Amino acid sequence: xxxxxxxxxxxxxxxxxxxxxRKAVTQANAWIAPNFLGKGKGERSMANWDEDAITMAVxxxxxxLGPDDDRSHVDALYFGSTTMPFKDRLNSGIIAAxxxxxxxxxxxxxxxxxxAGTSALMQALTAVKAGEAKHALVLASDHRKARAASAQExxxxxxxxxxxxxxxxxxxxxxxxxxxxxxxxxHFKGEGEDxxxxxxxxxxxxxxxxxxxxxxxxxxxxNAGVKAEEVxxxxxxxxxxxxxxxxxxxxxxxxxxxxxxxxxxxxGETGAAHSLVMLVxxxxxxxxxxxxxxxxxxxxxxxxxxxxxxxxLSSQSSKRGIAGSLANRKEETNYLKFxxxxxxxxxxxxxxxxxxKKTALTTxxxxxxxxxGLVGGRCKETGVVQFxxxxxxxxxxxxxxxxxxxxxxxxxxxxxxSWSADFLSASMNPPNHYGMVVFxxxxxxxxxxxxxxxxxxxxxxxxxxxxxxxxxxxxRGFRRYFWKAVPIASEQTKTQAAE
Amino acid sequence: xxxxxxxxxxxxxxGCSKFGERWDAGPEELMVEAYLEAMQDAGIEPTQIDAAWFxxxxxxxxxxxGGTPLSLALRLPNxxxxxxxxxxxxxxxxxxxxxxxxxxxxxxxxxxxxxxKLKDTGYGGLPVGQAGTLxxxxxxxxxxxxxxxxxxxxxxxxxxxxxxDMKRAIAHVSVKSxxxxxxxxxxxxRNAVTEEQVMNAPMIAEPLGLFDCCGVSxxxxxAIVTTPEIAKALGKxxxxxxxxxxxxxxxxxxxxxxxxxxxxxxxxxxxARKAYAEAGIQNPRDEVSMMEVHDCFSITELVTMEDxxxxxxxxxxxxxxxxxxxxxxxxxxxxxxxxxCFGHPIGASGLRMAYEMYLQLQGRAGERxxxxxxxxxxxxxxxxxxxxxxxxxIIGAHGA
Numbered sequence: 001x002x003x004x005x006x007x008x009x010x011x012x013x014x015x016x017x018x019x020x021x022r023k024a025v026t027q028a029n030a031w032i033a034p035n036f037l038g039k040g041k042g043e044r045s046m047a048n049w050d051e052d053a054i055t056m057a058v059x060x061x062x063x064x065l066g067p068d069d070d071r072s073h074v075d076a077l078y079f080g081s082t083t084m085p086f087k088d089r090l091n092s093g094i095i096a097a098x099x100x101x102x103x104x105x106x107x108x109x110x111x112x113x114x115x116a117g118t119s120a121l122m123q124a125l126t127a128v129k130a131g132e133a134k135h136a137l138v139l140a141s142d143h144r145k146a147r148a149a150s151a152q153e154x155x156x157x158x159x160x161x162x163x164x165x166x167x168x169x170x171x172x173x174x175x176x177x178x179x180x181x182x183x184x185x186x187h188f189k190g191e192g193e194d195x196x197x198x199x200x201x202x203x204x205x206x207x208x209x210x211x212x213x214x215x216x217x218x219x220x221x222x223n224a225g226v227k228a229e230e231v232x233x234x235x236x237x238x239x240x241x242x243x244x245x246x247x248x249x250x251x252x253x254x255x256x257x258x259x260x261x262x263x264x265x266x267x268g269e270t271g272a273a274h275s276l277v278m279l280v281x282x283x284x285x286x287x288x289x290x291x292x293x294x295x296x297x298x299x300x301x302x303x304x305x306x307x308x309x310x311x312x313l314s315s316q317s318s319k320r321g322i323a324g325s326l327a328n329r330k331e332e333t334n335y336l337k338f339x340x341x342x343x344x345x346x347x348x349x350x351x352x353x354x355x356x357k358k359t360a361l362t363t364x365x366x367x368x369x370x371x372x373g374l375v376g377g378r379c380k381e382t383g384v385v386q387f388x389x390x391x392x393x394x395x396x397x398x399x400x401x402x403x404x405x406x407x408x409x410x411x412x413x414x415x416x417x418s419w420s421a422d423f424l425s426a427s428m429n430p431p432n433h434y435g436m437v438v439f440x441x442x443x444x445x446x447x448x449x450x451x452x453x454x455x456x457x458x459x460x461x462x463x464x465x466x467x468x469x470x471x472x473x474x475x476r477g478f479r480r481y482f483w484k485a486v487p488i489a490s491e492q493t494k495t496q497a498a499e
Numbered sequence: 500x501x502x503x504x505x506x507x508x509x510x511x512x513x514g515c516s517k518f519g520e521r522w523d524a525g526p527e528e529l530m531v532e533a534y535l536e537a538m539q540d541a542g543i544e545p546t547q548i549d550a551a552w553f554x555x556x557x558x559x560x561x562x563x564x565g566g567t568p569l570s571l572a573l574r575l576p577n578x579x580x581x582x583x584x585x586x587x588x589x590x591x592x593x594x595x596x597x598x599x600x601x602x603x604x605x606x607x608x609x610x611x612x613x614x615x616k617l618k619d620t621g622y623g624g625l626p627v628g629q630a631g632t633l634x635x636x637x638x639x640x641x642x643x644x645x646x647x648x649x650x651x652x653x654x655x656x657x658x659x660x661x662x663x664d665m666k667r668a669i670a671h672v673s674v675k676s677x678x679x680x681x682x683x684x685x686x687x688x689r690n691a692v693t694e695e696q697v698m699n700a701p702m703i704a705e706p707l708g709l710f711d712c713c714g715v716s717x718x719x720x721x722a723i724v725t726t727p728e729i730a731k732a733l734g735k736x737x738x739x740x741x742x743x744x745x746x747x748x749x750x751x752x753x754x755x756x757x758x759x760x761x762x763x764x765x766x767x768x769x770x771a772r773k774a775y776a777e778a779g780i781q782n783p784r785d786e787v788s789m790m791e792v793h794d795c796f797s798i799t800e801l802v803t804m805e806d807x808x809x810x811x812x813x814x815x816x817x818x819x820x821x822x823x824x825x826x827x828x829x830x831x832x833x834x835x836x837x838x839x840c841f842g843h844p845i846g847a848s849g850l851r852m853a854y855e856m857y858l859q860l861q862g863r864a865g866e867r868x869x870x871x872x873x874x875x876x877x878x879x880x881x882x883x884x885x886x887x888x889x890x891x892x893i894i895g896a897h898g899a
Contacts, residue, residue, distance in 0.1 A: 065738055250856045310653060330594070352627045360632035371636050394755040418653035418761035418884075422645030422704040424624060431705070434639035435649055435762055436754075446885055448639045459656035470636065482637045 006128050007170040011280045011316055012064030012162035013327035014056050015267055016453060019043035020225070022154050024333040029149040036154065044268030045157040047143050049341040049428040050450055050468040053081040054091055055481070056160035056273075057141035058467040063320045064137070067411035071099060074164075076106040076133035078124050080116030080272050081393055082189070084109060085409050085479055087240045094481065095139065097372035098467045100408060106133065114237075114299030115179075116272035117161070118142065122303065124165040125174050136165040142271025145342055147195050155239045157268020159444060161276035161322065171312045172283065172293065176224030176350055177305035180216045181394030184208050184300065209248060212302050215272040216455040217252040217294060220304035230307075231295040233282050235260045237274035254294070261284070266326055272297075281322040289313060330453075334422040341428070351425035357473040358479055369406060374465065374483045376443055377404030385442035409465070410483060413440040416461045422452060437463055437485045462488040503777040506740045506897060507602045509730040512541025513725045515854045518718035518842035521685040525717075526555070526562040527572040527618040533719035533847075534573050534612060541608075542733060546724070549606035550579040552596035553847035554589035556611035557626065562614060562846075569612060586881025587795065588746070589613060590720065590849025591890035595744050596843040597724050607729055613851075614719035615844035623847075626717055644704035644712055647796040651706050653761030654802060658813045666706055668816040669797035670697035673710045676794065676833045677826050680840025682867045687714040687842030709798040716842025717860040720850035722857075727897055739860045742874070743777035745770040746890045754885040766889035767806035767878065774891040775808075780874070784809050787830055788872035789859060789895075791852035793841035793880035794837040803878060804832075806890070826867065834859065834867050849890060852877035856894050873899045 026033070047056065057079060065071055079092035088093075092107035101107075106127070110120045115139030120183075141160030146152035153157035165174075186204040187196040212237065221228055234249040236259070246256035260282050270277050275297040277497030287293060289311040297303045334336065339345045362409070370377035370388050377389030380403045384395040389411060393400045419435030426432075433449035435457075449457070450468055463485035470482040514536025518531045526534070538545070552571040554718075555562040562568045566580030583592040590613035597609035620626040625643055629635070639645075655665050674694050680686040692710060700708035730738050747770035755758040760800065780786045794800035801819055804810040809830055810818040818824065822874060824832035835841050835855035856875030858864045874895040881888045 191736035247878070249501045332564060343833050351622055352642075355627045356629070359636065363632040364636060367633060367636070384756070388755075390751075394751045396756060396758065416652075420641075420645045420648035420652070420704045420707075421702075422642055422648070423701075424644055424703050425640055425642040426627075432639070432641060432645065433703075434641050434645065435652070438757055442757060444755060446754060471640065481634055 001329045003172045004167050005166070005170050006125060006167055008163045009166040009175040010064050010164045010173060011167045011283060011321060012060045012319055013280045013322035014049055014059035014155070014179050015045045015322060015326050016056065017328050017330050018048060018109045018332045019329045020046040020048040020332045020335070020338050024335045025154060028335045030439040033149040036083050036151065042265040043331065044049060044154065045159055045270070046338055047341065048198045048451060050484070051143065051158070052085050052469060053083045053141040053143050053160070054085055054094050055160065055468050056143065057081070057095055057139040057162070060141065060160040060162035061095065061137060061139055063263065064164060065099065067204070069408050069411070072102050073135045074101050074105055076124060076136035076137065077101065078108050078110060078120035078129055078138045080120035080274050082114065082116060084111055096423045097218055097368060098481065100375065112124035112459070114272050115297045115303045118295065118297040118303035118305060121163065121165070121276065121305065122177060122179065128167065134166055137355045138163050138165060138275045140273035141315065141355050141433060142273050144271050145194050145344070148339060148344060152196060152198070155264070155269055157270050159267065159270035159277055159325070160210060160273050163276060163280070169312050169315060170310055171316060172309050172398070175226055175306040175308055175406070175418040176220060176291070177303070178216060179222050179303050180212060180219065180301040182212060182301040184212065206467070207239055209240065210251070210296055211247050213296060213298060214252040216296060216302035216304040218253070218267070220294065220306050224306035226306055229255070230292050231294050232258055232291040233260055233283070233287060234258045235275060235278045235282055235293060236296040237269055237278060238262055239264065239269055239297070243398040272324065277322050283309065283316070284321045284323040287313065302475070310482060311452055320328040321488040349426055350475050355426070357471045357480070358476065359473060359478055365406050371406065372483055374410040375406045378407035380405055385439070387443050387445045409439060409443060413441070414438060414463050414465070414485065416457065416459055416463060416485070416487065417444065418459060421457070433457060448484045449487060451486045456489060457487050504598060504602055504744050505728065505742050505778055507643055508598045508724050508741045509727040509735070509897065510741070510894065511543070511724050511725045511730050511733065511735065511855055512537045512539070512725050513854045513857050514540060514717050515685060515720040515851055517685045518716045518844060518851070519520055520618050522618065523716035524717065526560060526568065526614050528880045529616065529719035530569060530572040530612060530614045533634065533721040537721040537723050543608065544725065546576050548578060548610050549577065549608055550600055551575060551581070551612065551874060552593040552850070553580050553582045554584065554593035555582065556589055556615060557617065557620065557845065558584065559626065560616045560619045562616060569631065573758060582870040585888050587793065588849055588879040588881035588888050589846045590851065591877065591892055592746070592849070594722055594853060594892070597722065598741050598744060601724050602724060605899040608720065608723060608725045611850060612721040612846035614721065616847045617715050617844060618717050618718050630653040631844055634770065640845070642704060643883070644707050644796060646885070647799050648704040648707045648878065650762060650802050650884050651798045657760055657762045660816055662706065664816060666698055667694060668707070668819050669711055670694045671819050672794065672797040672800050673697050673839055676837045676839035679834050679867060680836025683836050683841060684834040686840050688836065688840040707796055707798065713795050713838035714840060714842040716844050718842055718844035718847050720835045720847040720849065720854050722850055722853060729814050737861050739894055740897045742893040742895050744892050745773040745775035745777065745886060747773070748888045749882070749886045761884065763802050764806045764884060764887065764889060766887055767803060767880070767891070770889045770891040771807045774893055778847055778893040780893070784805060784830070786874055787876050788874045789834055789856065789869055790832045790839065790876045791835065791855050792829060792832060792878040794839050795843065795880070800832070800837070800878070804815055807876070807878060831869055834864070847875065848851060849879035852879060853892065853894065860894065860896055883885050
C-alpha cells in the first residue's frame with residue numbers, strides 16, 4: 001500500500017453579498033483623489049455592519065461542514081487573520097463555540113501577516129502529518145479597513161475561505177511546500193493603528209514580489225518533487241494586475257496562462273484569506289483531477305504549497321464556496337454606507353444608541369451554547385423543541401421537569417411568522433428588521449434579521465440563520481455575537497436581478 | 500372557583516391630571532393633581548385612607564422603586580404604600596391591590612395612584628430600558644412599535660387581509676380615537692385627523708405610522724375605593740362597583756411554543772374569559788356598554804376586539820370599518836381618546852381607563868357622555884404580544 005496521502009478533504013467559502021461599486025468611491029473622492037478616477041472599475045466585496053473576520057470565517061466553515069449536527073470529528077482549528085476582533089480572547093475559540101465543536105478541539109489563532117491563511121494551512125498539514133490531528137479545519141478571513149480616498153480602499157475586499165486537512169476523501173493531495181521568511185516591509189500596521197502604512201509600489205513589485213516569489217516557488221517545487229512545467233494553476237494574491245502575475249509565473253518557469261484570477265474585478269483582495277479564497281475558487285472553477293496547483297502568499301517573505309487535485313474533487317460540487325458566494329451579490333452604490341459600516345464616519349445614532357451594551361461575562365458563559373451555538377432544548381419525553389432550554393418545559397400539555405437535552409437550531413429550516421421593519425429602535429442599518437422565526441421541526445425564536453432587502457419581507461418567507469455581531473460595546477471594546485435570520489427570497493431576488 | 504370580587508368594592512372617588520407634555524409639572528405635581536381631585540370626589544380626609552398602592556414604571560425620573568415618592572408627595576399619614584410595577588399594566592395593578600385590600604377587610608378605604616413623568620427623559624418616544632443580563636445578549640434590540648407591528652403581519656397572513664385593507668382599518672382606529680380625544684379637555688392630543696392623514700404619516704415600524712402610535716405623555720390618575728356599605732354611609736349615590744379584575748401573564752408559550760400564531764393576545768383571551776365569568780357576563784358583545792382598551796398601537800386595539808370576544812375572530816377589520824366601536828357605535832371604545840389621544844403615562848394608564856368608565860357610569864363625562872352605559876370594561880396590557888401581562892377589569896353600576 002502506498003503511503004497514506006494527506007491533503008485537503010473539503011472546502012467552503014464566504015464572500016459578503018454587498019459589492020461596493022468602485023465608481024461610486026472614485027467619483028465621491030474625485031475632488032481629493034482624481035488620480036483614482038481610472039480605478040473606478042468593477043466592484044469589491046463589502047461586509048455588512050454586523051460582519052467581521054470571525055463571522056465570515058464561521059460562514060465559510062459552515063459551508064465546508066454542511067448541516068450535520070455531529071461535528072465531533074473536527075479535532076483542530078487553525079484560524080488565520082490580520083483583523084481578529086480580539087487581541088486577547090481566543091478568536092478561534094469563538095468560532096469553535098459558534099460551530100459547536102467539542103472542547104477537545106485544538107484551536108489556534110495565527111495572525112500578524114498576510115501569510116496567516118497559508119501559515120494556518122501549513123500548521124494543519126504538519127499536525128495531520130504528525131498524527132496529532134485527524135481532521136483539521138483551516139479558516140482564513142479578513143475584514144480590513146482602509147482610509148477614505150486610499151488605493152487600499154479600492155483594492156481590498158472582505159471574505160473568508162475554509163479548507164479541511166486530513167487523510168480521508170482527499171480532494172487535493174499535499175505534495176510539499178516551503179516558507180521563506182524575509183523581513184521585507186512592504187506595509188505594516190503598528191500597535192494601536194487601524195490602517196496600514198504602505199511603502200512605494202514600484203519597490204514592492206520589483207524588489208519584493210519579483211525576487212521573493214520565484215525563490216519560494218522553486219523551494220516548494222523542489223520540496224514536492226514537481227517540475228515547474230507540470231503546474232497547471234499558479235495561485236498568487238497580488239494587486240499589481242493580471243499581467244504582472246503572469247510574468248511572475250513565467251519567471252518561476254510556470255506557463256503564464258496558469259496564473260489564476262486574483263478576483264480583483266469582482267471581489268477585491270481579502271487579505272490573509274485571499275490565497276485560500278483563490279484556491280477554493282480555482283478548485284471550483286478550473287482544477288481537474290491530476291492538476292498540480294501552487295498556492296502562494298506574499299508577506300514577510302512568502303509561503304508556497306503544492307497540491308495535486310484528485311478525482312474526489314467532485315464530492316465538493318454542492319458547496320457554495322467562493323464561486324457561489326460571488327454569484328450571490330447585491331450592488332452597493334452608497335459609498336457613505338460603506339464608510340459608516342466601517343466605522344469611518346461619526347454619525348448621529350440617536351439617543352436610543354446610548355443604551356449601555358455591557359455584557360455580563362458570567363451570564364454569557366453560563367448560557368454559552370445557547371448564545372454562541374444557538375442550542376436550545378428538546379424534551380426527551382415529548383419531543384417538544386424550544387429555545388431557550390429550560391428546566392420546566394414550555395410544552396403546554398405537559399410541563400415536564402429536567403427532561404431537556406441540547407438541540408441545535410442553526411442548521412434547521414425556518415420561516416417568518418411575524419415581522420416588522422422598525423425605524424425607531426437604534427440600528428446600524430435602519431430600518432431594523434426583526435420578527436418571530438418558526439422552525440419547521442419545532443421551536444421558535446424572536447430574532448434580528450440581517451442582509452434584508454427592504455420591501456420584500458413577509459410572513460411565511462424562509463430564512464437561513466447566520467452568526468453575526470449582535471452589539472458592539474464601544475465603551476469597553478467588546479462585541480456580542482448571536483444568530484440572525486436572513487430572508488431567503490431576498491437573496492434569490494437579488495441573484496436573479498444580478499443575472 | 501373563587502367567589503370573585505363582584506360588587507364587593509365600590510369606587511368612592513377618582514381623579515386624573517391633565518395628560519400631555521407637562522413641561523410645567525414634575526411627578527409630584529402630577530400626583531397631587533390627580534389625588535386632590537379624587538379626594539374632593541370622595542369627600543374624605545387623608546387620615547381616613549388606610550393603605551395605598553402606587554404604580555410607576557420608569558425608574559430614571561426618580562419616582563420608582565419604593566413607596567416613598569407617593570407618601571412624600573401627598574404627605575400621607577405614614578400609612579402602608581406599596582409600589583407596584585407590571586410594565587404598562589401597572590395602573591390596573593395598583594387598583595387591584597387597593598380593591599383586594601378593601602375586599603379582604605384589611606382596609607376600609609384604600610388609595611390607588613399611578614403616575615409617569617416621561618417627558619424628562621429626553622426621548623421622543625419611550626426611553627430604552629435594560630432587560631437584565633441575558634436577554635440583551637440575544638433578543639432583538641427593538642422597540643414597542645416594532646414588537647406590536649408584528650401582529651399585523653401575522654394577522655394578515657392568517658386571515659388573508661391585504662396590506663392596504665389592514666392599513667386603512669388601523670387608520671380608522673386612530674381616526675376614531677382622535678375624534679373622541681378632541682372632545683376631552685384632559686387629553687394630550689385634541690386634534691381630529693382623517694384616514695388619509697393617518698395612512699400617509701411617516702413610518703415608525705411597518706405597517707405602523709406615526710398616527711398608529713399612542714401619545715407619550717406625562718400624567719397621573721387616582722382611585723379611592725371602599726366597600727359599598729361605607730360608600731353609602733358616606734352619602735354616595737349612583738354607586739359604581741368593581742365587577743371583575745383579572746390578570747393573565749404569559750408563561751413562554753407565545754414566544755417558545757409553535758401553537759401561537761402571532762396574530763392575537765393569548766393572555767387577553769384568558770383574562771377576558773375569566774373576567775366575564777367573574778362579572779356574570781354571558782354575551783359581551785351585547786352586555787358591555789363601553790370599553791377603554793390598551794390601544795398603545797392601532798393594531799393592538801384592532802386584534803383586542805377579537806380577544807375580548809366582542810368581534811368574532813377574523814371580523815375585527817369589518818367591525819372597525821363599520822363604525823361598531825365609534826362614539827356612536829354599538830360598543831364605543833376609547834371614548835376618552837384612549838392611550839392614542841388621552842395619552843399614555845405608563846404607570847397611570849390603567850387608572851385613567853377606569854376613570855373614564857367611572858365618569859361615564861356616573862353621567863359626568865361632559866361632551867363625550869354616552870347614553871346610559873351600564874357596564875364598562877378596561878383592558879390594560881404590559882409587555883409585547885409574544886410575552887406580556889394582560890389585565891381586564893369590569894366596573895358597573897352597583898347591582899347591574
